Amino acid sequence: AQSVTQLGSHVSVSEGALVLLRCNYSSSVPPYLFWYVQYPNQGLQLLLKYTSAATLVKGINGFEAEFKKSETSFHLTKPSAHMSDAAEYFCAVTASGNTGKLIFGQGTTLQVKP
Amino acid sequence: NAGVTQTPKFQVLKTGQSMTLQCAQDMNHNSMYWYRQDPGMGLRLIYYSASEGTTDKGEVPNGYNVSRLNKREFSLRLESAAPSQTSVYFCASWDTINEKLFFGSGTQLSVL
Numbered sequence: 618a619q620s621v622t623q624l625g626s627h628v629s630v631s632e633g634a635l636v637l638l639r640c641n642y643s644s645s646v647p648p649y650l651f652w653y654v655q656y657p658n659q660g661l662q663l664l665l666k667y668t669s670a671a672t673l674v675k676g677i678n679g680f681e682a683e684f685k686k687s688e689t690s691f692h693l694t695k696p697s698a699h700m701s702d703a704a705e706y707f708c709a710v711t712a713s714g715n716t717g718k719l720i721f722g723q724g725t726t727l728q729v730k731p
Numbered sequence: 732n733a734g735v736t737q738t739p740k741f742q743v744l745k746t747g748q749s750m751t752l753q754c755a756q757d758m759n760h761n762s763m764y765w766y767r768q769d770p771g772m773g774l775r776l777i778y779y780s781a782s783e784g785t786t787d788k789g790e791v792p793n794g795y796n797v798s799r800l801n802k803r804e805f806s807l808r809l810e811s812a813a814p815s816q817t818s819v820y821f822c823a824s825w826d827t828i829n830e831k832l833f834f835g836s837g838t839q840l841s842v843l
Contacts, residue, residue, distance in 0.1 A: 626771065649830065660735075660821060660834035661774075668830055707773055716781075717764050717825030717832045718789070721773035 619644045623722035636695040640708030649711040650691045656704045703729045737835035744812045752807040754822030762825040763805040767818040812842040
């Protein structure tokens with residue numbers, strides 16, 4: 618069965634600092650992996666995804682993530698945090714292939730300090 | 732394009748009351764989904780519809796029913812609301828070409 622674990626429910630960084638949000642997954646099949654972002658009082662929007670192509674995936678707003686099969690990880694990074702990056706971030710894995718049946722992690726709230 | 736539209740945005744119910752959450756998408760997607768979001772638990776799948784005319788249970792279906800009215804619309808019904816159903820509910824549709832979920836803006840439901 619598929620599962621996702623996000624390490625750290627809250628992460629705080631200074632503006633301009635590196636952002637690193639951790640995600641580990643478990644999957645019995647080759648996974649599709651996603652990072653979604655949720656701004657206050659809004660729905661979720663896709664940041665980036667991995668679907669068995671390049672292992673380093675670039676997304677919107679300067680975020681990127683690297684799929685590491687040996688470590689079963691899909692950590693999200695951004696070289697320099699901006700105040701507008703403050704939001705909740707969710708890592709997710711598909712239950713099976715090209716489907717919207719996603720298994721979500723618990724979420725990580727990113728705080729950006731001036 | 733409106734994308735995925737959910738109504739209502741907020742709702743307060745008393746225990747035992749019923750209500751239906753409405754969802755519509757205008758992107759011609761086949762698959763639609765209902766998730767609930769609870770603090771510290773991420774999003775969990777309640778029900779989904781892989782195509783018009785079909786529905787299936789997700790991870791947490793108890794206390795809910797769904798109807799796929801047509802390709803555009805997928806409603807979620809609480810027959811007898813319980814405090815444990817206090818949550819934020821999201822409807823979503825799946826883009827099979829771009830392999831991503833599109834989410835509505837959510838319904839914040841409180842059951843007293």
